[in-house]
Amino acid sequence: KVNRQDFMMALDDVHPAFGVSEEELQQVIQNxxxxxxxxxxxxxxxxxxxVEQVRTSTRTPLVSVVVHGxxxxxKTALAASIAQASQYPFIKLISPDSMVGFSESQKVNAINKVFADSYKSPLSVIVVDNLERLLEWTPIGPRFSNAVLQALLVLFSRRPPKGRRLLVLATSSLRPVLTEIGFTEFDSELRVPPISNLRSLDYILKEVELFQTREERKDAIRMLEDAGFASSSxxxxxxxxxxxVKKLLSIIEMARQEPDNIGQRLTSALMGLGM
Ligand code: ATP
Ligand code: MG
Structure with a gap:
């Protein structure tokens, strides 16, 4: 017998052809x-x-932002969080991870399709993740896909059809490269800084509960203070x-596997690290 619960579960399995890709977003904000x-x-x-500007202003139906750092x-987690919090009816993530093995034209098609779908919704946000990888940028040469660049340049500056509004959130670790190759179509920039002091580190260590006790945590922080790291901004x-934060969280998870001398190992990991 099919009951209401089965019915609701079946509904959960229905994925709209276009719309919000909750799982995808959730996945990149894993932690x-x-x-x-x-x-x-x-x-x-x-x-x-x-998000509010795109929702309410009639003068700016298209706003493009680069989240860089x-x-x-x-970057990806923050862009996805902003997108998710918008509660717009259309939220999509364009990621090079989902285009492995794509030819240049397959890539361009896939990107075009997401934008074309967004034009059917009154309010949309598209996260275009890792621009330089999407553009197949390599410092050797230097080289990149001009076809993908041209497609993105058009899509980042083309006004959506009448009555449609679109926020584009791109991410990049190589902000200067974008300018260099002529990608200057952004309306706004958000810079994501690294973790730069022990107060931030302490906050994260507390949050992820790496240490059993407050004393152990403070000992580790003191060790890093003695090593000469700035305590606050x-x-x-x-x-x-x-x-x-991504690398720090992965160091923390490694340290968790081997709970002896966590403070010591955290210190040496942080000291031997560029980024
Ligand atoms: P990459 O340069 O490799 O693309 P990235 O800058 O896009 O990396 P993310 O992939 O977003 O970094 O990784 C950040 C990870 O840290 C995510 O798992 C996220 O959940 C977690 N995280 C925790 N706190 C924060 C924060 N304040 N800002 C961003 N991410 C955070
Ligand atoms: Mg990323």
Missing amino acids: GIIHFDAGVDEILRSGQLL PPGSG RDETNAKLHIG
């Missing part, structure tokens, strides 16, 4: 957003303002930490 610094909230708030600084004398 949530940790508010380790005022800068994190600023980015989310700026994103929210852009060092590798692993959390106001600390101008000591060296800044410089690590992306």
Whole structure:
């Protein structure tokens, strides 16, 4: 016998041909957003303002934003969070990960299709993740896909049809390269900073509960203080930490596997690290 619960479950399995790709977004925000610094909230708030601008302003039916920062600084997760929080009826992620093995023209087609679908919705947000990889940028040569570049340039500046509004959130770790190859179509920029001081690190360590006790955590932080790292954003004398939240979380998960001398190992990992 089919009951109401079965029916609701069946409904959950229905995926619209276009619309919100919840799972995709959820996947890139796997570890949530940790508010380790005022800068994190600023980015989310700026994103929210852009979402509101697209929703309400009649003069700007298209707004494009580049979310940029060092590798692993959390660009994709932040862009996806802004998109998700918009609650627009159409939210899509264009990611090079889903285009592995695509030819240049298959890529262009796939990108065009997402934009064309978005034009059917009154309000849309498209996250175009990792621009330089989408463009197949290589510093050797240097080389990139001109076909993909030309397609993106058009789509990033073409007004959606009448009554349609679109927010484009692109991410990039190589902001200067974009300018270099003539990708200058952005209306706005959001810079994602790395974790730069021990206060932020402490906040994250607390949040992920790496240590059993507060004392252990404080010991680890003290060890890093002694190693000469800046304790807060106001600390101008000591060296800044410089690590992306993605890499830090992966170091933390490795440390969790082997709970002996976590503080020590965290310290050496952070000291031996560029980014
Ligand atoms: P890449 O340069 O490799 O593309 P990225 O800058 O896009 O990396 P993400 O893939 O977004 O980085 O990885 C950030 C990870 O850290 C995600 O798993 C996310 O859930 C988690 N995270 C925790 N706190 C934050 C935060 N404040 N901002 C961004 N990401 C966060
Ligand atoms: Mg990314």
